[in-house]
Amino acid sequence: MNTSKRRLRIMELLSRANTPLTGSSLADICHVTRQIIVSDIARLRAEGTPVISTPQGYQLLRRHVSGIKRTIVCKHGQEETERE
Numbered sequence: 001m002n003t004s005k006r007r008l009r010i011m012e013l014l015s016r017a018n019t020p021l022t023g024s025s026l027a028d029i030c031h032v033t034r035q036i037i038v039s040d041i042a043r044l045r046a047e048g049t050p051v052i053s054t055p056q057g058y059q060l061l062r063r064h065v066s067g068i069k070r071t072i073v074c075k076h077g078q079e080e081t082e083r084e
Helices: 004-016 021-028 033-045 079-083
Strands: 053-054 058-061
Touching: 004 021, 004 033, 004 058, 021 033, 021 058, 033 053
Parallel strands: none
Antiparallel strands: 053 058
């Protein structure tokens, strides 16, 4: 499997997974070393793919429109805003 096909396969696996996938499990599936997977994930991220690392493995960040609105509230003046 060449590099492009492997990265597409990684994306396919991550998009179908309901739980994080470890680098070792991805490496076993793709028949490469875990370090190759680490490199592939870094490249995917550099290309803008929203892959996150968790203690349990890699996960594709899903952005669902769920109707939930998040608001961050803070109270301070302009000076504190610039400093922040």
